[in-house]
Amino acid sequence: MDINTFIDNFAGQLDVTPADQIKPETKFRDLEEWSSLIALSIIAMVDEEYGVTLKGADIKSATTVQDLYDTVKGKKAVGT
Amino acid sequence: MSTSYVLRNEYRILRPVTIEDAEFIVKVRNQPHAKGCINDTSLDVEKQREWIREYLKRENEYYWIIETLDGRSIGTSSLYHYDPDKQQLESGRWVLIADAPEGNFFADRVQMRDFVFNILGIKRLVFDVVSTNKQVLKFHRMCGAIETNLQKDALVIQNKSVDMVWFEETPESWASVRPKICRWAGISTDVPYGTVDKITV
Numbered sequence: 001m002d003i004n005t006f007i008d009n010f011a012g013q014l015d016v017t018p019a020d021q022i023k024p025e026t027k028f029r030d031l032e033e034w035s036s037l038i039a040l041s042i043i044a045m046v047d048e049e050y051g052v053t054l055k056g057a058d059i060k061s062a063t064t065v066q067d068l069y070d071t072v073k074g075k076k077a078v079g080t
Numbered sequence: 081m082s083t084s085y086v087l088r089n090e091y092r093i094l095r096p097v098t099i100e101d102a103e104f105i106v107k108v109r110n111q112p113h114a115k116g117c118i119n120d121t122s123l124d125v126e127k128q129r130e131w132i133r134e135y136l137k138r139e140n141e142y143y144w145i146i147e148t149l150d151g152r153s154i155g156t157s158s159l160y161h162y163d164p165d166k167q168q169l170e171s172g173r174w175v176l177i178a179d180a181p182e183g184n185f186f187a188d189r190v191q192m193r194d195f196v197f198n199i200l201g202i203k204r205l206v207f208d209v210v211s212t213n214k215q216v217l218k219f220h221r222m223c224g225a226i227e228t229n230l231q232k233d234a235l236v237i238q239n240k241s242v243d244m245v246w247f248e249e250t251p252e253s254w255a256s257v258r259p260k261i262c263r264w265a266g267i268s269t270d271v272p273y274g275t276v277d278k279i280t281v
Contacts, residue, residue, distance in 0.1 A: 035215060036185065040186065044222045
């Protein structure tokens, strides 16, 4: 997996924010449209695209898109 | 007097609405983020009390206050418009306060669908969503709800005509997506999820 594809997938869960505004360093909770429903979309996307189950706590402990990517990559590496 | 249920899981409690909840319901339904997404609600608390009095006489209709485990009211949810011929219920009145503490919407969904299909024995659950409420539409689609109809100019909300997207779920459609939703919720796949207590209100 690579960060650019992950960013595309992440941006695909947003309705308003232009995709090119999403960077590894983006603090996703600061996005104006961020909501608990988008967090659920991220959990579903990660499950379907990467076969990894994120928990609410994983999203809560992440600050940036890069943090989330690292969490997914880490979980994928250990097969969880 | 009618039959109702208290639904509990490790994140939320759904307890039947009482007349004392009128003020909270008026408040939650008139929040800025809810306006335009649900039917307009009068600010008159006494009218709301009267509506609840009438609702409490109905059978096969359920209106809950969503509470945190420590008893804080954070929203509402409901099942209504029971059709005995089709064994059908409509789901709606799902509104949360703006600062509702993070719960687990996937777990709540599993519990409600298990309740509807496994405990009430309903064969068809229907609901509609305002067509501009994109995040909620996306949530229902990713949870496997089947889109059945776009109802143009279905309602006038906040003086604007709105289109509604209709969805349905059946025991079969629910069974096919349930394992995935349980995985997303991080809960076991035991059926039914959570506890349900039957009470008289």
